[in-house]
Ligand SMILES: Nc1ncnc2c1ncn2[C@@H]1O[C@H](COP(=O)(O)OP(=O)(O)OP(=O)(O)O)[C@@H](O)[C@H]1O
């Protein structure tokens with residue numbers, strides 16, 4: 001999901017010259033939505049998109065005489081999507097904040113919301129005060145994330161774990177890996193209404209106001225805002241409230257009253273540099289990125305070292321052990337080279353708890369990467385050892401060397417030379433693959449960057465993350481190329 | 493003289509192909525044996541069974557210095573007593589000449605590094621390449637490499653040396669230098685089994701010549717008997733073919 005997000009973002013960059021008055025195009029209004037965010041936008045049993053905000057944008061489209069097309073985009077991808085003009089409007093119970101107003105525009109709000117704490121009934125967590133020393137779940141870059149980050153010390157949370165939406169977060173709450181989920185109250189009231197083991201135990205007053213998010217000063221904003229005023233006066237918006245929450249909204253709320261469009265305190269020039277290479281945003285988010293880099297490097301090194309050990313062991317078993325063990329090694333190698341890393345990671349993280357093995361995101365990612373890297377490393381070592389001429393083994397044996405000394409002093413030192421280029425390639429892959437760990441709420445470089453870009457509503461942290469990845473992977477890539485050339489010329 | 497190596501009814505199958513048939517041999521301590529015979533006759537296979545680089549069929553038996561040659565913990569004792577020199581040298585390319593020779597004494601016998609190095613240098617002097625000690629194998633000529641390989645085998649002070657066509661991979665001008673080293677060894681009292689195509693060499697150094705064909709020992713005797721008065725038809729036609737060249 002994140003990968004897709006990143007790709008969208010990069011594509012947006014590529015098409016920047018068209019930067020993009022999407023709203024001036026003829027045809028449909030493109031609306032990005034984090035589908036699954038009940039009751040705002042989610043899928044009906046027949047697969048069609050329904051919800052409060054879906055109804056709202058469809059009605060707005062009708063009033064403007066334009067079709068509406070819904071695109072599913074994860075929450076933290078919505079910001080770069082409106083900024084790059086890839087979509088015209090973003091919906092997903094997005095709260096208006098001053099930070100966000102610096103880089104995007106909002107219509108008037110149509111819903112007043114607070115945050116909430118949701119827990120498992122009987123887990124002993126009945127209020128925020130019970131969360132001291134516990135892990136809480138939030139959605140990456142959401143209002144709940146911003147609130148939890150600001151109040152981390154006050155309530156003494158041991159950690160804030162960041163998810164890509166309600167479903168994975170609630171899965172971990174139910175498993176017990178995190179003790180509570182801080183998120184928008186309407187969504188959680190709606191979600192828990194038919195789940196007797198879950199309860200919204202506390203309202204967290206944050207004064208959130210949901211509005212449609214659009215590109216900075218996009219011409220369409222004014223038109224859409226005018227339509228929303230009309231819809232409020234006609235009682236349509238309150239009708240949606242009744243439809244989706246069962247009761248009408250109170251009179252003095254922004255669901256009923258016409259409000260003015262929120263404006264930023266200071267108007268910043270919106271240009272390429274301000275958007276993608278924003279120095280202020282970079283300085284603010286730099287510490288987060290460095291922390292993320294630390295996690296990425298730790299995870300990468302752990303998985304590389306463990307993968308080497310596992311790989312060497314498996315390669316030796318595969319080559320020289322008794323037949324049944326050889327078969328086991330081969331099965332291991334084949335399975336873990338075939339299974340997509342992300343699938344394995346999700347199984348290890350979300351499925352193993354059901355058999356009593358509950359790993360932290362870091363160790364789940366480390367185990368996954370080690371298992372996969374180990375299988376590739378095993379094949380690399382096997383090829384390296386098999387490339388050593390038979391005569392080397394025979395000479396060692398004839399001299400009376402035992403197996404250990406033969407491998408240690410004769411075979412492996414020669415094999416290492418052969419395997420260094422492919423092993424280095426594998427290391428590069430492991431480091432790149434650490435980015436996948438952000439889907440299990442691990443605060444690696446990519447995760448930190450997406451969070452930072454959602455909070456600041458500015459893609460600069462993503463650019464910075466890409467540059468950081470390049471800065472330490474590019475030298476490795478170049479080094480491997482040189483090694484490969486060197487060994488091809490061959491001094492063996 | 494005491495028997496050092498005994499082969500009793502040794503046979504070897506590769507799948508259904510029979511590479512050795514009913515080999516019975518007694519080799520005395522200090523004896524120098526040359527094994528001759530056409531290509532594919534089982535010469536290599538036979539000597540490789542002696543240090544178990546090839547596993548022979550279970551019915552037969554090979555005994556070296558009173559120890560049965562078989563998998564298990566006695567194998568290292570056999571291998572410590574049996575040195576081998578290969579057609580393709582099989583030096584360790586990542587180690588210097590000196591380290592090539594020092595490795596096995598240090599690892600197998602626990603010799604300390606100083607002693608191992610001293611012995612290695614003495615052996616290099618014996619085979620006439622003491623100046624090459626710190627080079628790598630790839631920097632030496634074929635003849636020099638094979639002499640290193642001989643020194644490497646000697647470093648383990650084996651009672652038996654097996655040579656599998658030690659000069660076949662060499663350029664003709666280097667054959668002599670290697671054969672000279674082996675000739676000197678032959679007079680030093682070490683037991684040797686040399687598989688060779690060099691008939692002149694065999695005639696000169698062998699105490700006994702063994703002619704093999706088709707996985708069997710066809711005929712054996714002193715060089716004089718075999719080369720000058722062969723009894724078997726197959727021996728005669730083999731010698732006629734090789735000596736014509
Ligand atoms: N690993 C093996 N698998 C199957 N057959 C083999 C194998 N090694 C040797 N042979 C066969 O066994 C027979 C004897 O081989 P061997 O190498 O002992 O002959 P040789 O007398 O040493 O011949 P050369 O003079 O060519 O070295 C040959 O027919 C050969 O093809």
Ligand SMILES: [Mg+2]
Pocket residue numbers: 535536537656657
């Ligand atoms: Mg041979």
